[in-house]
Amino acid sequence: MLYRENGQFKTSYAADQQIFPIAQDRWAILAIVAFAFVGVPLLVDEYLFRAILIPFLILALAALGVNILVGFCGQITLGAGAFMAVGAYAAYNFHIRIEDLPLLMSLLLGGLTSAVVGIFFGIPSLRVRGLYLAVATLAAQFFTDWVFLRVPWFTDNAASGSVSVSNLRIMGWQIDTPVSKYLFCLAFLTIFALLAKNMTRCAIGRQWMAIRDMDVAAEVIGIRPLFAKLSAFAVSSFFVGTAGALWGFIHLASWEPAAFSVDRSFQLLFMVIIGGLGSIMGSFFGAAFIVILPIALNQFLPALGGLFGVSISTAGVSHAELITFGALIIFFLIKEPHGIARLWSTGKEKLRLWPFPH
């Protein structure tokens, strides 16, 4: 009975166009954000930070970017991993080549570089659509794989091919403990999520969605496909690139191109499809699902085997993981092709009217 909007009358368009028009939603979200910043660092142990929370935050940021392109602008990409790589390696090069460049600048410049590369690889979208485009984006993936593996300049001639960063600090604040890494990523995600939400509820977001839903009609009402598509590629790649820089700098600290392989691209696409295309909230759901699932399976499968007196080898677990993962994806696509976000909003809709069905 608590979730009601009775008595919340809107007297201005501004009030009607808030991000969360229902007061209960606003409070709930504020409470969650406050808890994430204050409560979680006090309660959670180091393993959880490293294995789940930090990867979740960074991948959610990347998923947001992918969702802008795929979910809002309707341009399927299989090359998101490439833009994470560009972001990470660009940030790395800014970091080591420019003396005393603040860490924040390196990361954002990484994102910006990725945006520029994104625009370049977005050009085919002006000519080709749908699945042809999806394959075309793979070109970006394989090209960057090769570049960072074979062109030594990008890795500062590292003999092993892997690069590493250390001693990260921002305005005197050392980012080395799991808690500080977590807070740093959380701040990024919060701000970027807000930016994404604003864009998608504004003119630019409507342009993207118009192109996604019916591109001919969009052109007729004066939307330039060139601008709409390339801006989506740019913004998306900026998000994904920044996430890539964070993944390299904060999560891995030392990495090689394999960290951003085509599997990463598929993983990101899974996140937005399972989470919900065209939904900011969905990006979070999807990232959480994909990050937690393998860990949960890893814990759960040997226990299940033990229950039946079968011991499952490590290889067996990883095979079973693949199978379960694939099966769950298929299951999800069949049961709810619109993703977890749709389940969520249907649930809320039901709750608003409860106990009446309609």
Add this chain to the structure above:
Amino acid sequence: MGFFLETLIGGLMAGMLYSLVALGFVLIFKASGVFNFAQGAMVLFAALAMARFSAWIPEWLGIDSRFLANTVAFLVSAALMFVVAWLIERLVLRYLVNQEGATLLMATLGIAYVLEGVGTSIFGSDIYKIDVGMPKDPVMILEGTFEGGLLINKEDLVAALVAAILVGLLALFFQKTTTGRALRAVADDHQAAQSIGIPLNRIWVIVWCVAGVVALVAGVIWGSKLGVQFSLVTVALRGLPVVILGGLTSIPGAIIGGLIIGVGEKLSEVYLGPMIGGGIEIWFAYQLALLFLLFRPQGLFGEKIIDRV
């Protein structure tokens, strides 16, 4: 000149194999509108089955003849691919009629994971050999025409021949049979095809079976050349630029696209590779296809789409 021709012929041979992989994609796309990312997993799965059965069957049945053992192993693997096709239709596709392309693509990625997991669980995840008795020795041809003649791998020659025969058979099947026509109708519009009485489910099983056999042949050829291992999955990714170059719905496109990519890859590797560093074949085909798409968005032989409003 002789060297250039050798490279060219090598490219054509490799291209034939790409065509074979691309054909798997085109078949399924034509008949179900599904962009089948599991093609690579199917190649791996089929190749694993073939490799293991050809080792197991002589033990089980006490067959001495390698030819007989291989034939039985091939038939058993083909039967296994039929089962896989049937299961895919039964458990997945049936529930995804009329979904969007992106959703279907994701579903095939899910299928790919399951196939990889199941394949390696049953057959193991080591590197295996397939020995179908392909001749390994090179031959010299045209010794009279060029100085030194042209050096060609017999194995490649056989492989290309097999691929060519298969491609020809499939083209005939698609263009000349009633089932072929029904397949094309289904690709155009699931619901419309269903409403005029085409049994959608059976058509899908058939086409996935055919794609399974194509994957098996590709798996045997690639497997006997390179050994059966997990990296066979990426063979499919190499086939993708072929498909977009040739057009997603065109069988001749898959063949010619494959040849173009094969030749382009070999030539670029030999002449361009030394200049900008090795290993460029992993992206060269993609860039070639991409450049091409900018001028002809529907691919070489794809159908042109006219927007109607």
Add this chain to the structure above:
Amino acid sequence: MNRQFGEAILDLKNVSLVFGGVKALTDISFDVREHEIRAIIGPNGAGKSSMLNVINGVYRPQQGEIILRGRHFARMNPYKAAKAGISRTFQNIALFKGMSVIDNIMTGRNLKIGTNLLLQAIWWGPARREELAHRAKVEEVIDFLEIQHIRKTPVGRLPYGLQKRVDLGRALAMEPSILLLDEPMAGMNVEEKQDMCRFILDVNDQFGTTIVLIEHDMGVVMDISDRVVVLDYGRKIGDGTPDEVRADPEVISAYLGASH
């Protein structure tokens, strides 16, 4: 009815359009005067929709030119047409299915939005003010079309008649000087048709919008239009006031299939 028309605002000269070997339009010329309601009629496949697509640049004719307020365009494109104040609705409703009614109509304001992406991203100052001002304009359109009750519904869930109305709303939000309507009443029942007629006449009357209209319902066409162009097999076979067209023997034979 005593109606005042201005000069010819839109003039089409010898337009021909070919798809592959198919001649969609052959050497068609006609003009549209300011503030009038101009109908294009003809049997199925006569090239009516192609004609509209040529006017707002979705199709590019091989020959001929379009003169809009004295400016010559050998080739129009949709963006230029929209900038020049041409908006349109679609035969098969080309709404943005994933968006709400409000957002759909808001897209019509797109050309009038001046703030850039960065300002919009932080939802600050000018971007926010602009968004709210356009929202107010859109609400006017919503009031005009009497669709207040569905403003937040995703358009995909609306019945056909209402979708047609939203389609018109999106075109109106552009505040066009020329409005192209492609079968605005197709598939509607009598009441819905009456509503739609009322909206079209009101738009023409209140805002002085010039209207080019394709319609199959002869009763409607003859009632509301000022002048009519008749197409058949991509050729113009008649042009004039409804009465003149009705009396034209060539038009009668095209419609009734009588032999010459």
